[in-house]
Amino acid sequence: MVDAKILVIDDNKSVLSALEILLQFEYKTVEAISNPNQISSKDLKEVDIILLDMNFSAGVNTGNEGLFWLREIKKKASNTSVIMMTAYGAVDLAVKALKEGASDFILKPWNNDKLLATVKSAFELRKSRQEIHLLKKKESSLKKVINEDKNYIIGNSKALNTVLNLTRKVAKTDVNVLITGENGTGKELIARELHKTSKRKDEVFIAVDMGSISENLLESELFGHVKGSFTDARENRIGKFEAAHKGTLFLDEIGNLSLQAQAKLLSAIQNKAIVRVGANKTIPVDIRLICATNCNLEQMVTDGLFREDLLYRINTISVEVPALRERDDDILIIADFYLKRFGNKYDKPSLRINNAAQEKLMKYQWPGNVRELLHTIERAVILGEGNVLKADDFILNNKSTPSLGADPKTLEEMEKQMILRALEAHDGNYSAAADQLGVSRQTLYNKLKKINNG
Structure with missing residues (x-):
């Protein structure tokens, strides 16, 4: 017996009795009513299938009454399957009922086997609708989780507000945007x-750190793959482009791409479509890119390390994020924000920073920008004693910008100086610096991350 609730609505009591007898052996709950006005007292969302007569008044066979009650049912329970019943087999009436949202129709007198088959199909349709509704709710919840950002844009400096004003103007469009700035600027x-201020705000935001993906896996990460396309491809997998369909795709550290990867990315952007690794089928994608x-892409184009046509594609609008040292009193505003956050996290809610410590924070150049300030505040909260943080509680990583002429005391300092010298010699060009040092771009990138995170 199927665990389902069926409601039969017909003014002919013999019809109601016959259907109750037929359906009670197949379905757990069968209820019959002779007056459609009783519908208003029913919780129709709990009903799986409704068998609805098309005519209730004597001598009337237009079907208008049934269509009226069909509309009323759909207003209250859009996912409930409704089967129309009529003694008149007019095709145009049946078609009209289907257009109004009926799942199917049956003619009186009916064939029992055919009626049971029709009800079974209607129940399967009802289950499918419920599953789709549940999937949509899960998808909506998942998008909220993915789009959740626990960090905030903090500050009120002129430099920051200029960037935010430009951001809000650009957000209204779908143009590709290139964001530049030092490491840690946000x-x-x-x-x-x-994304949050665009027309795609209710869709997903997918972020990809291009520098952390190895070259041989990059195409699969971006475009997906089919089962068996390479050794570890044990199942079909969608890439970041497909995952971001209808939403926003954020490609961080775009300057770390090889020329071969740049060509494939350019093709996907131009064609607004991708092909999974190992497949031939083209899949259209609709994304905001x-x-x-933190690289100088124009210089990389001059050096032959970045495709000029790709730069034009991704750089319709350019947004330069200012360094923290260019944002005036934002330093203290940000420091106060994270002081409260970490104070609550580490059960020290009454902390404050004294004047000498504030002056120390303001004078520092913050080569690691907001990210470095965040870590500095957290260390001070953890290690500081009492409710007032003093200048000595803030350990500023002056080693992060060492004098290039200073003698290194450890292998770690020597490696750091070599990396900084190489980057300075090549004006921040990661690829050229990596070639000089004899390492891959990814290795250089990972080492820099370790340096900046202190």
Whole structure:
């Protein structure tokens, strides 16, 4: 017996009795009513299938009454399957009922086997609708989780407000945006702000750190793959482009791509379609593309390390995020925000920073920008004693910008100086610096991350 609730509505009591007898052996709950006005007292969302007569008044066979009650049912329970019943086999009436939302119709007198088959199909349709509704709710919840950003754009400086004003103007369009700026300035936060204020805000935001993906896996990560396309491809997998369909795709550290990967990315952007690794089928994608880098892409184009046509594609609008040292009193505003956050996290809610410590924070150049300030505040909260944080509680990583002429005391300092010297010699060009040092771009990128995170 199927665990389902069926409601039969017909003014002919013999019809109601016959259907109750027929259906009670197949379905757990069968209820019959002779007056459609009783519908208003029923919780129709709990009903799986309704068998509804098309005519209730004597001598009337237009079907208008049934169509009226069909509309009323659909207003209250759009996913409930409704089967129309009529003694008149007019095709145009049946078609009209289907257009109004009926799942099917049966003619009186009916064939029992055919009626049971029709009801079974209607129940399967009802289950499918419920599953689709549940999937949509899960998808909506998942998008909220993915789009959740626990960091905020904090500050009120002129430099920051200029960027935010530009961001809000650009967000209304679908143009590709290139965000530039030093490490730790908050380029991803600007990308998320673009997404949150765009017409795609209710869709997903997918962020990809291009520098952390190895070259041989990059195509699969971006475009997906089919089962068996390479050794570890044990199942079909969608890539980041497909995952971001209808939403925003953020490609961070775009300057780390090889020329071969750049060509494939350019093709996907131009064609607005991708092909999974190992497949031939073209899959259209609709995304808002935002890229970010701390590299000088124009210089990389001159050096033959970045495709000029790709730069034009990703750089319709350019947004330069200012360094923290260019944002005036934002330093203290940000420090106070994270002081409260970490104070609550580590059960020290009454902390404050004294004047000498504030002056120390303001004078520092913050080579690691907001990210470095965040880590500095957290360390001070953890290690500080009492409710007032003093200048000595803030350990500023002056080693992060060492004098290039200073003698290194450890292998770690020597490696750091070599990396900084190489980057300075090549004006921040990661690829050229990596070639000089004899390492891959990814290795250089990972080492820099370790340096900046202190």
